[in-house]
Amino acid sequence: MNEKLLEVKDLVVQFRTDRGKVTAVNGVNFELYRGQTLGIVGESGSGKSVTALSVMRLIPNPPGEIARGEIFFRGQNLLHLPLDEMRRIRGNKIAMIFQEPMTSLNPVFTVGNQIEEVFALHQQEYSKAERRNQGIELLKMVGIPSPERRYLEYPHQMSGGMRQRVMIAMSLACRPDILIADEPSTALDVTIQAQILELMKKLQSDLGMAIIMITHDLGVVAETCDQVAVMYCGQMVEKANIKTVFSRPRHPYTKGLLESIPSYDSTKNKEKGRLPTIEGMVPSLFDLPTGCSFQDRCNFVTEDCRGRKGMPQLENLALGHEVSCFNPIVV
Amino acid sequence: MNIYVYVLRRILYVIPVLLGVCLIIFVLFNLVSPDPTLMLLGKHANLKQMQELRHELGLDRSYVVQYLDIVKSAFTFDFGRSWSTKQEIIEMIKNGAIPSLTVTFPAFLIALIISLVVSLFVAFYRGHFLDRAAVLVCVAMMSIPSLAYILFGQKILAYDLGFFEISGYEHGFPAFVPYVALPCIIWIVLSIGPDVRFYRTVILDEVYMDYVRTARAKGLNEKVILFKHILKNAMIPIITWVVIQIPFLILGALLLESFFGIPGLGGITLNAINSTDFPVVRAMTVLSAVAYIIFSVITDVLYTLVDPRVRLK
Structure with missing residues (x-):
């Protein structure tokens, strides 16, 4: 097995608000190995971005706070690192887009200047000329045409796709072990989306890094990930490799998500071509139901589920297939 | 677009603006305001006296000629002579500008430095106790009327304690220092409140931008983020705020000059208004308009140095 790069244990992140404390991430566990792509999927507010920002220790504090948990990066607990050592990891060993x-x-600095900043910070042995050459090399690597000219341009002279390429170039400047991509393709046109994802996949295999792909788009997951973790209301509800999740989902929420992907083949949809949805709304984090937080929207809910007080915990149902559900779907 | 083309175009825009401003000044002084000869001669003047005076003051010339006179003065600064003292107005302005600037320029510079330092400090410790305390002090300082500072300064600091001269002026450095120190300090105290609040708001507007998060994700420390990334973006509104104040420095501080007996441009303007000295008032109006226009061009040019996006517009 490949080297274990990241291990997150029992991560709890809370935010202080005017209406009291909310728990945005509630007891998340996951591991990440070199070369692997882990997809974290969920709706807005499910805690996927907060989980990612926690790894970088970039949760705005106040109001946010990592209340509990451990984050090990190559055996080192990031949460115990002094801030200046954490900064030496950010952008260097773990990068984020x-x-x-x-x-x-930043609109007022050239693209080149912003890339060189990373070298100045983490590769201090580079001379000025080396920084410049390396920077141009990076732009070339992410497929930006005429990189020498683009290097001197400002962000507003580039399209969204180009800027995302620049962000990727910047994040890869120090050949990080882990790249965290927080919805990297969401704001882009579909064709550009595909290009960006393709680029990330190619760079991953070239550089041998691990990627955490945060997205709400299962299509993106299907294209890029090896492992998937589905999040709902701050918890991971199902975790497995991509094949298992797509072919044999065992958490009702995962199943609902998969069924609500539009498909050209309308016979697949039972109700006369109507797209199935997950009924109801994501409950507010301020008043989650006691017990399972998905119970009010679940098609498989039983009296027993509703009666249970504690939250369902992730359990290994099969090898490498973890589900947190009182009544998992039988396959 | 080339930066020189931009600057040139910006300068060419000045011409129509200046012509328009001159037209407004002409209308205000010649058509809207009451007949100055009546005010100068008093109500017992007869028609013949009035006509003679009108001829003497050049008010019987055609409107076009009088308008062009104003336009010409905006370029040559030849404003003619004062009606009451018969002095060359440009000489009066030259003499008044130095006392005005000895008060306003150091005060402006010191206030700018203090406010910028304080607001950066406060923005760095945003949400912290220090930040809240600073905002509170700013609001308190703004809430006290300027007259209170003037009276307190003159009574306690100048009269009772004898730190400064109460009022008056002496030409030449360092003779003027004891006279201008107190009005300077009062100017600084008056401007720090609103300035710090403005700079702080502008800086905090940038703090939550996405590029700041990117900068953190790169591993930059908070000081570099504040002084490099945030400050350069915040410079755009700050430059506007600062540069647009400069014309008012040249025109002097009306209130402070009159309270402290400083023979500056503010005082000259007040006297001219009181004695119906139209050419002087008009000269000051033209001068302030020209100064304002020049400094707004300078602001626009400075933008291009700070913000690369401006050149394209």
Whole structure:
């Protein structure tokens, strides 16, 4: 088995708000191995971005706070690191790209300047000329045409797809062990989306890094991931390899998500071509139901489920297939 | 677009603006305001005296000529002579500008530095106790009327404690220092409140931008993020705020000059208004308009240095 890069144990992240404390991430566990792509899927507010930001220790504090848990990066607990050592890991060993390519770059500095900043920070042995050459090399690597010219341009002179490529180039500057991609293709056109995902896959195999792909789009997961973790209301409800999740989902929420993917083949949909949805709304984090937080929307809910007080915990139902459900679907 | 083309175009825009401003000044002084000869001669003047005076003051010339006179003065700064003192107005302005600037320029510079430092400090510790305390002090300082500072300064600091001169002026450095120190300090105290609040808001507007999160994700420390990434973005509104204040420095501080007996441009303007000295008032109006236009062009040019996006527009 490949080297274990990341191990998150019992992560709890809370935010103080005017209406009291909310728990955005509630007891999340996962592992990440070199070369692997882990997809974290869920609706808005399910805690997937917060989980990712926690790994970088970028939760805005206040109001947010990592209340409990451990995050081991190659055996080292990131949550116990002094801040300046954590900064040496950010952008260097663990890098991150974001959903908003249009605003994620600083508008008043050239693209080259912003890339070189990473070298100046983490590769101090580079000379000025080396930084420049490496920067241009990165732009070339992410497929930006005429990189020498683009290097001197400002973000506003580029399209969204180009800017996301720049973000990827910047994040890969120090050949990180882990790349966290928070909805990297969501804000882009579909064709550009595919290009960006293709690029990430190619770079992953070239550089041998691990990727955490955060998305609400199961199509993206299907294209890029090896492992999938489905999140709902701050918890991971199902975790397995991609094949298992898509072919034999055992959590009703995962099943609902998969069924609500539009498909060209309408015979697949039972109700006269109507797209199945998950009924109801994601409950507010302020008043989650006691017990299973999915019970009010679940098609498989039983009296027994409703009666249970504690939250369902992830359990190994099959080898490498973990589900947190009182009444998992039988396959 | 080339930066020189941008600057040139911006300068060419000045011409129509200046012509328009001159037209407004002309209308205000010649058509809207009451007949100055009546005010100068008093109500017992007869028609002949009035006509003679009108001829003497050049008010019987055609409107076009009088308008062009104003336009010409905006370019040559030849404003003619004062009606009451018969002095060359440009000489009066030159003499008044130095006392005005000795008060306003150091005060402006010191206030700018203090407010920028304080607001960066406060933005760095945003949400912290220090931040809240600073905002509170700013609001308190803004809430006290300027007259209170002037009276307190003159009574306690100047009269009772003798730190400064109460009022008056002496030409030449360092003779003017004891006279201008107190009005300077009061100017600084008056501007720190609103300035810090403005700079703080502008800086905090940037703090929550996505590029700041990117900068953190790169591993930059908070100081570099604040001083490099955030400050350069915040410079755009700050430059506007700062540069647009400069014309008012040249025109002097009306209130402070009159309270402290400083023979600056503010004082000259007040006297001219009181004695119906139209050419002087008009000269000050033209001068402030020209200064304002020049500094707004400078602001626009400075933008291009700070914000690369401006050049394209």
